[in-house]
Amino acid sequence: MQDDASCERVDKDAIDAIVSHLPDEDAILRISNIFHALRSKPRLTTLYLLLEKDMCVCELEHALGMTQSAISHNLRTLRQLDLVRVRKDGRFAVYSVADEHVRALLELSRSHVVGCVQ
Structure with missing residues (x-):
């Protein structure tokens, strides 16, 4: 780490104010776990499918x-991270995107990629 005195740009008060507003370590770990899970193409594709329609495993x-076991494994991971919800519909478990925060994250990601391609 570079000595603060060697950099004239350092405004310690401003930097300290920014640092004080960072998420705590537990939140950073959860966020990191979410982004790690989203690195999986099948998990991310599953979420985009669920944006369009609530679905059961067979759908x-x-x-x-993919196989039912692979899908179930991915759904379990997404549920553990609170990215999807499950509800019973008769004998079927129906999955959906957990909430508007997840929906917004996915939509913003899609618009960012589309915007960068154009």
Whole structure:
């Protein structure tokens, strides 16, 4: 780490104010875990499918062309991170995007990529 005195740009008060507003370590770890989970193409694709329609595992199996066990594993990971919800509909478990925060994250990511391509 560079000595603060060697850099004239350092405004310690301003930097300290920024640091004081950072999420705490537990929140940073949770956020990191979310982004790590989203590195998986099948998990991310699952979330984008669920943006369009609440689905059961058999519907996701058809859409993704994956095995039920692989889909269930991915859904378990997404549930543990509070990215998806599950509800019972008769004998089926139906999955949906957990909330508007997740929806916004996915939509912003999509618009960022589309905006960068143009």
